[in-house]
Amino acid sequence: MTRGGARPRTAVTIADVAQAVGVATSTVSRALMQPGRVSDEMRQRVLAAAEELGYQPNPHARSLLSGRNHAVALLVPDVTNPFYFGLIRGTQGQAKARGYRQVLVDTEASASVEAATIRDIAGSVDGLILAASKLSDAQLQETYTRIPIVLVNRDVPEVPSVVLDTPMGFMQAVEHLASFGHRSVVYIAGPSSSWTTRRRWRALQPVTRRLGITVQQLGPYSPTGEAGAAAAEAVLNTEATACLFFNDMQAIGALRRFAERGVRVPGDLSVVGSGDIYGADFCNPTLTTVVTPIEDAGRVATDILVGAIEAFDSPAGPPRVHEVLPTHLTVRESTGPAPTGRRPAP
Amino acid sequence: MTRGGARPRTAVTIADVAQAVGVATSTVSRALMQPGRVSDEMRQRVLAAAEELGYQPNPHARSLLSGRNHAVALLVPDVTNPFYFGLIRGTQGQAKARGYRQVLVDTEASASVEAATIRDIAGSVDGLILAASKLSDAQLQETYTRIPIVLVNRDVPEVPSVVLDTPMGFMQAVEHLASFGHRSVVYIAGPSSSWTTRRRWRALQPVTRRLGITVQQLGPYSPTGEAGAAAAEAVLNTEATACLFFNDMQAIGALRRFAERGVRVPGDLSVVGSGDIYGADFCNPTLTTVVTPIEDAGRVATDILVGAIEAFDSPAGPPRVHEVLPTHLTVRESTGPAPTGRRPAP
DNA sequence: CTGAAAGCGCTAACAT
DNA sequence: ATGTTAGCGCTTTCAG
Numbered sequence: 165m166t167r168g169g170a171r172p173r174t175a176v177t178i179a180d181v182a183q184a185v186g187v188a189t190s191t192v193s194r195a196l197m198q199p200g201r202v203s204d205e206m207r208q209r210v211l212a213a214a215e216e217l218g219y220q221p222n223p224h225a226r227s228l229l230s231g232r233n234h235a236v237a238l239l240v241p242d243v244t245n246p247f248y249f250g251l252i253r254g255t256q257g258q259a260k261a262r263g264y265r266q267v268l269v270d271t272e273a274s275a276s277v278e279a280a281t282i283r284d285i286a287g288s289v290d291g292l293i294l295a296a297s298k299l300s301d302a303q304l305q306e307t308y309t310r311i312p313i314v315l316v317n318r319d320v321p322e323v324p325s326v327v328l329d330t331p332m333g334f335m336q337a338v339e340h341l342a343s344f345g346h347r348s349v350v351y352i353a354g355p356s357s358s359w360t361t362r363r364r365w366r367a368l369q370p371v372t373r374r375l376g377i378t379v380q381q382l383g384p385y386s387p388t389g390e391a392g393a394a395a396a397e398a399v400l401n402t403e404a405t406a407c408l409f410f411n412d413m414q415a416i417g418a419l420r421r422f423a424e425r426g427v428r429v430p431g432d433l434s435v436v437g438s439g440d441i442y443g444a445d446f447c448n449p450t451l452t453t454v455v456t457p458i459e460d461a462g463r464v465a466t467d468i469l470v471g472a473i474e475a476f477d478s479p480a481g482p483p484r485v486h487e488v489l490p491t492h493l494t495v496r497e498s499t500g501p502a503p504t505g506r507r508p509a510p
Numbered sequence: 511m512t513r514g515g516a517r518p519r520t521a522v523t524i525a526d527v528a529q530a531v532g533v534a535t536s537t538v539s540r541a542l543m544q545p546g547r548v549s550d551e552m553r554q555r556v557l558a559a560a561e562e563l564g565y566q567p568n569p570h571a572r573s574l575l576s577g578r579n580h581a582v583a584l585l586v587p588d589v590t591n592p593f594y595f596g597l598i599r600g601t602q603g604q605a606k607a608r609g610y611r612q613v614l615v616d617t618e619a620s621a622s623v624e625a626a627t628i629r630d631i632a633g634s635v636d637g638l639i640l641a642a643s644k645l646s647d648a649q650l651q652e653t654y655t656r657i658p659i660v661l662v663n664r665d666v667p668e669v670p671s672v673v674l675d676t677p678m679g680f681m682q683a684v685e686h687l688a689s690f691g692h693r694s695v696v697y698i699a700g701p702s703s704s705w706t707t708r709r710r711w712r713a714l715q716p717v718t719r720r721l722g723i724t725v726q727q728l729g730p731y732s733p734t735g736e737a738g739a740a741a742a743e744a745v746l747n748t749e750a751t752a753c754l755f756f757n758d759m760q761a762i763g764a765l766r767r768f769a770e771r772g773v774r775v776p777g778d779l780s781v782v783g784s785g786d787i788y789g790a791d792f793c794n795p796t797l798t799t800v801v802t803p804i805e806d807a808g809r810v811a812t813d814i815l816v817g818a819i820e821a822f823d824s825p826a827g828p829p830r831v832h833e834v835l836p837t838h839l840t841v842r843e844s845t846g847p848a849p850t851g852r853r854p855a856p
Numbered sequence: 857c858t859g860a861a862a863g864c865g866c867t868a869a870c871a872t
Numbered sequence: 873a874t875g876t877t878a879g880c881g882c883t884t885t886c887a888g
Contacts, residue, residue, distance in 0.1 A: 177864095178865065190868080193866065221865085228865080228866080229867055229868090
């Protein structure tokens with residue numbers, strides 16, 4: 165292979181094509197962009213020359229002119245969290261389908277990193293999808309006046325969003341546990357900065373009250389397996405016969421801890437997760453969990469975002485869609501009848 | 511909130527700052543970019559005005575001029591595959607650390623999609639990381655004359671690459687199985703287009719020969735749990751007492767199938783995976799697998815790529831690093847002593 | 857040390 | 873239907 169050392173400093177431009185054909189650059193541009201506005205023969209010649217020379221439009225020049233670059237950013241708190249993989253998948257696929265590229269950024273679950281990222285990246289993408297944003301309502305609203313954004317699992321007035329109705333799934337979970345005779349359950353809270361953990365806790369109040377079930381909250385705990393294991397210990401210090409975890413990573417971490425401690429699941433304790441991530445269906449025991457259509461959420465969010473991008477400067481103004489996606493409980497092995505006697509001392 | 515309807519058509523530019531300060535645009539540019547080349551007082555005034563007006567440089571304009579945009583693309587065959595999550599993590603983190611954004615693209619394990627993606631995206635990123643590329647050596651070499659790329663799990667002369675030494679791990683696995691008395695093993699091959707599956711199969715020959723073990727190949731199978739389940743059936747039609755899977759998803763899929771079929775693992779059959787993906791340590795039984803430092807690979811590949819980007823036009827030419835990362839076997843529950851008698855008929 | 861002017865590659869008015 | 877011209881926002885000669 166012959167490597168010239170450096171790549172040709174001057175790529176083939178529209179001017180090269182124009183010169184080859186013997187026309188003006190604008191004609192080439194038109195032939196390429198508005199085929200209707202040039203003669204058929206001209207279009208052929210331009211296309212041939214472009215092909216011949218291996219012309220590739222310079223996207224930077226286009227962006228400078230149009231202010232658009234057909235890229236959207238996806239900001240997630242933690243790319244390490246399997247829950248967000250589904251979101252990455254969904255947005256990735258839909259962005260591609262709509263002709264956009266996806267820029268992936270990890271905000272490290274930090275409001276300041278998130279804000280800095282938005283500031284730095286806003287100019288180079290056409291819009292942003294913010295997953296579980298840590299910013300304030302006001303910050304998000306202000307951001308939306310400058311650039312199209314769609315929130316995922318966060319609801320702020322005037323800003324488009326897609327939220328998973330996880331509270332609904334949690335209510336189903338409580339009903340499920342109640343039908344198994346559980347009278348006392350505990351909710352393992354997620355990070356204190358999490359908008360969704362508060363929603364879930366709130367949603368638990370009416371159902372448990374109606375069913376005469378005691379519910380208490382533990383935490384906050386990080387959304388990780390290790391935190392789940394730690395939470396597992398805390399759960400053992402309560403009277404609860406069932407626990408609802410903020411997410412599946414925690415639940416799976418807890419499952420392992422329970423096994424190590426000799427606590428049988430679901431014999432001694434029932435465990436419910438949330439998310440139905442990869443692994444929830446093959447851990448041991450398999451996990452009863454709230455299935456959240458996060459991949460769909462990614463697709464929908466992307467669709468809304470692209471719509472917003474294309475309508476952002478229109479007189480009607482950008483859309484303000486608030487989409488809510490239903491969730492449901494999937495029952496597997498980790499839940500069962502409440503133990504009759506007292507749980508064996510830990 | 512007051513939404514003006516449309517975002518200000520004209521963002522604040524360097525000209526606005528220049529006018530505010532009462533100087534030329536070039537002075538503003540210098541004050542911002544080469545602080546040494548303007549007077550201290552001027553720098554202060556420009557910075558103040560820029561801050562005051564909320565000036566943000568237009569990245570498109572910069573890119574047009576410099577030809578760079580501080581973005582690298584990561585092309586993976588399938589964002590759905592947990593194995594690549596580690597790669598996404600590694601590249602994401604390192605790209606950010608080196609001041610680059612990451613564009614994530616799914617090539618659908620297709621050579622033509624991959625080629626098309628490269629063509630379309632090459633102009634808008636500074637370099638590419640190609641994971642498990644399906645392109646030919648020649649195509650890859652040709653691409654590298656035009657734009658910096660780094661291959662992951664693919665080795666091509668003259669093109670920088672990072673490869674995981676999975677064959678080494680496979681050899682360890684065979685030794686491990688031999689020490690458990692296994693005499694006949696089967697290798698479940700990955701996709702026929704996979705460069706690594708061929709390498710592994712080749713690596714198995716000398717070890718098995720040396721240890722007097724029979725090895726046969728089954729497949730090709732897709733790198734999915736379903737394919738693993740299908741492969742599981744095929745394995746049961748052999749005399750083998752142990753199987754080595756192309757990856758963990760297959761292995762985990764097979765584990766479940768074996769459980770359904772009443773085949774005990776490792777009692778009747780030992781199972782080895784590859785990748786050590788999320789879940790490998792909590793599936794049932796937990797999976798003995800070849801641990802591949804894929805996240806490290808992502809980091810290293812990104813480092814090499816950034817180096818290549820910054821040296822690509824240098825007289826010395828771009829680097830041609832070929833990095834090999836060691837792997838090792840992690841023994842968990844899915845492997846054990848070879849069964850003494852014949853395996854119970856399926 | 858600062859200003860004026862050219863130009864990156866492309867598109868969109870304006871001509872013709 | 874095609875050519876000419878003027879920028880998009882920024883950096884970088886080149887003058888002063």
